[in-house]
Amino acid sequence: MNKTAVTLIIVFISLIASPFIIGFFKLPPETYSLPFYGLSSLLRMSIAFILSLVFAFFYGYYAATNKIGEKILIPLLDVLQSVPVLGFFPAAIAFFILFFNGSSVGVEIAAIFLIFTSMAWNIAFAVYESIKTIPQELSEAVSLFGLNNWQKFLKLYLPASIPKTVYNGILSWSAGWYFLVACEIISLGSQTYSLPGIGSFLVNVASKGDFTGLILGLAFLVLIIFAFNFLVWQPLSVWSEKFKYEEVSYSTQETLWSSFFKSFPFFITIKGRAMQALELAYSFFYKLSNPFRKFYFTHVENKIPLIKKIIFYLLALTFLYLLIELLLFFAGIFSSTLPPDSSLIPESLLLSLARLVVSFILTCFITIPLGIYVGLNGSKKLLYFFEALSAIPATALFPVIILIVSAFTSFEFSVILLILTGMMWYVFFNVVAGVASIPQDFKDVKKVFGLNLKSYLSKIVIPAMMPSFITGSITAFGGGWNALIVAEYVNFGGKILKVNGIGSLIDISVYSSNNVKLLALSLLAMTLFIIILNTLVWKKLYKWAFKHYSMN
Amino acid sequence: MSLLEVRNVSKIVKNDGKRITVFENLSFEVERGEFVVMIGPSGCGKSTLLRMITGLEKPDSGGVYFQGKLVTKPNKSISLVFQSFALLPWLTVFENISLGLEAARLPKQFIKDKVEKYIDKVGLGGYENAYPKELSGGMKQRVGFVRALVMDPELLCMDEPFSNVDPLTATNLRDELLLLWSDKNFPLNSIIMVTHNMEEAVYMADRIIVLKDKPTRIIETVKVDLPRPRDTKTKEFNDYTEKLYGLLT
Numbered sequence: 001m002n003k004t005a006v007t008l009i010i011v012f013i014s015l016i017a018s019p020f021i022i023g024f025f026k027l028p029p030e031t032y033s034l035p036f037y038g039l040s041s042l043l044r045m046s047i048a049f050i051l052s053l054v055f056a057f058f059y060g061y062y063a064a065t066n067k068i069g070e071k072i073l074i075p076l077l078d079v080l081q082s083v084p085v086l087g088f089f090p091a092a093i094a095f096f097i098l099f100f101n102g103s104s105v106g107v108e109i110a111a112i113f114l115i116f117t118s119m120a121w122n123i124a125f126a127v128y129e130s131i132k133t134i135p136q137e138l139s140e141a142v143s144l145f146g147l148n149n150w151q152k153f154l155k156l157y158l159p160a161s162i163p164k165t166v167y168n169g170i171l172s173w174s175a176g177w178y179f180l181v182a183c184e185i186i187s188l189g190s191q192t193y194s195l196p197g198i199g200s201f202l203v204n205v206a207s208k209g210d211f212t213g214l215i216l217g218l219a220f221l222v223l224i225i226f227a228f229n230f231l232v233w234q235p236l237s238v239w240s241e242k243f244k245y246e247e248v249s250y251s252t253q254e255t256l257w258s259s260f261f262k263s264f265p266f267f268i269t270i271k272g273r274a275m276q277a278l279e280l281a282y283s284f285f286y287k288l289s290n291p292f293r294k295f296y297f298t299h300v301e302n303k304i305p306l307i308k309k310i311i312f313y314l315l316a317l318t319f320l321y322l323l324i325e326l327l328l329f330f331a332g333i334f335s336s337t338l339p340p341d342s343s344l345i346p347e348s349l350l351l352s353l354a355r356l357v358v359s360f361i362l363t364c365f366i367t368i369p370l371g372i373y374v375g376l377n378g379s380k381k382l383l384y385f386f387e388a389l390s391a392i393p394a395t396a397l398f399p400v401i402i403l404i405v406s407a408f409t410s411f412e413f414s415v416i417l418l419i420l421t422g423m424m425w426y427v428f429f430n431v432v433a434g435v436a437s438i439p440q441d442f443k444d445v446k447k448v449f450g451l452n453l454k455s456y457l458s459k460i461v462i463p464a465m466m467p468s469f470i471t472g473s474i475t476a477f478g479g480g481w482n483a484l485i486v487a488e489y490v491n492f493g494g495k496i497l498k499v500n501g502i503g504s505l506i507d508i509s510v511y512s513s514n515n516v517k518l519l520a521l522s523l524l525a526m527t528l529f530i531i532i533l534n535t536l537v538w539k540k541l542y543k544w545a546f547k548h549y550s551m552n
Numbered sequence: 553m554s555l556l557e558v559r560n561v562s563k564i565v566k567n568d569g570k571r572i573t574v575f576e577n578l579s580f581e582v583e584r585g586e587f588v589v590m591i592g593p594s595g596c597g598k599s600t601l602l603r604m605i606t607g608l609e610k611p612d613s614g615g616v617y618f619q620g621k622l623v624t625k626p627n628k629s630i631s632l633v634f635q636s637f638a639l640l641p642w643l644t645v646f647e648n649i650s651l652g653l654e655a656a657r658l659p660k661q662f663i664k665d666k667v668e669k670y671i672d673k674v675g676l677g678g679y680e681n682a683y684p685k686e687l688s689g690g691m692k693q694r695v696g697f698v699r700a701l702v703m704d705p706e707l708l709c710m711d712e713p714f715s716n717v718d719p720l721t722a723t724n725l726r727d728e729l730l731l732l733w734s735d736k737n738f739p740l741n742s743i744i745m746v747t748h749n750m751e752e753a754v755y756m757a758d759r760i761i762v763l764k765d766k767p768t769r770i771i772e773t774v775k776v777d778l779p780r781p782r783d784t785k786t787k788e789f790n791d792y793t794e795k796l797y798g799l800l801t
Contacts (some may be wrong), residue, residue, distance in 0.1 A: 137638035145652030159642040
């Protein structure tokens, strides 16, 4: 039996046995419900992910195959991706609770909606780019052989999208964990509506100062994340290699499943049976769908261009309608007297920006030397260690940080630390990737000319990592804005901890004053501020870095 | 009436806002049962011409007529073999070949029988479940041929089909193709092949259309009057290749 199979068994056993372990060690009563909390968090994630996938395929396919649609949808996606989603969570909660007449279903839907917004854009881009980059001769071959739209989708667009969708899906999934935990924490802000889950569990035990619970909760969260990665994502990413164009025989990399079947050949028969059953079910449903397909091919197929046109006009109209509604809404706000607190907005924005900058500078001091070291060292084990560490959603560490740090110094210091945890991995992994991609030739230059460490770093390493460092910084600031919303205003066991800033202004406007106007104005100001910052600073820096330091 | 008529076709491409005429008022015919080779310098628009004939691209003026009818979109009677093979990497050999038959929603058993017949004919037997990535260039192009041939095309277009295949395999493939073409049990009728290899042109063609660029035009049509199978070592064969060299350089 090999190592991976053993890991698999351990993961399985610990998942099943966790309630008994808790019972055996006579742990605090709330830990009994940990598996339930974990599963409800996982369920929330899965629903959001499936929704994102469906959305992404519709959106990406439409944007990639319709020229006018593309001109609207892709810039829109760009904006959606750069807006800090968490800022909209209080608004989403308020909206959905209103919509569901105060029922807690509203909070649940708001959370799923928010996790969805943290996952969907990225996957939609993956589908769009995959379809756009299909080699010309492949789409020619497909139209040459007279495939209809549906066949084209099944045989070309769908398989061509799989590698990027899986890759971005993994990124979206870990972003999802971050937001899931954040949603559960934020929803505690409005005491009456809380989401049962691993995130709310962590805050609850932390606010009681229960260290055992906190550590158990974190361990359980890490266990779920790792189990899911090993059981689902790693096999999926190995499988997705099959759908790449490169002329290499596809990976024979082992997955937990492949080694599981190797160690227990008995299960291969079961798998075979299961596959047979699936095929039977498939052909049964295929037959059932015969009349529908007949209807589709005789009545719908030839109207696809018309349907696409209708969808386009519907989309354009909805978009226009929403835009006008939004403009009218804000016109209404601006024409009446502004809420008194709105004068705080500019100051709050600047305060939050200052916090971000401080966190960013700290991030650089920590992650650049560390990243350069790991990148030059090239040790796979070291990289795995950091990857494992980064798999813990930073938001899950918030209660720990608040509990420990706030006990010693001011809350301001923990806020900066919290933002830092939301920023550092982006910078770190980009620096590592940048340094690791330095060509061997450059490393040889160092040896041949006998460069000392100082000139090696300043002449070769730092310039070489510049483009990916800038990319990482842009994403880090995106993450920072999100972290801000959760960090600046915390409800810690009924005790409100806050600092002045745009994040706390947004939270306060919902939870303590229920001030829709202030909320809308804060969101508008923050969104505009970030878009301006992106176009004035980041896009220029990005261009500059690529022009001066790109390898090609 | 000729099987295929290309009448006064022109193609203009836009490059950096400049309009470049690729070719203007190009005309030629392909008769039933004829093997026509188009030869010319790279970048002269040979591939574009083939794509117009198959209906993948539209000429800016003039038209392509197949059996007297204007070609506006790809149709089952004209098929294409790609230079880069253009096999879908996620489908097996069998699935790649049956792509067009499946699109036509033919019965499963019929598809299976037909594909098997061709697979045996070109020596792909045993590779039905392999993926393109696992095949050599020559085997891939065999799949490309069979995928086009199972559609029973009356006209087969080939865009430098042997240029991504190693020379030895290419020699075998050429003979296999000629064998299939002369086999009266197969409905394959006429072939247009694009190449820049002069020996290949003389070896395979009934008629060679020689193109020259800037702008692209037909400078000569060479009829190859040699008995098949052709021997590349003879003086007559050499005379033809010499003539092509003279025309093209």
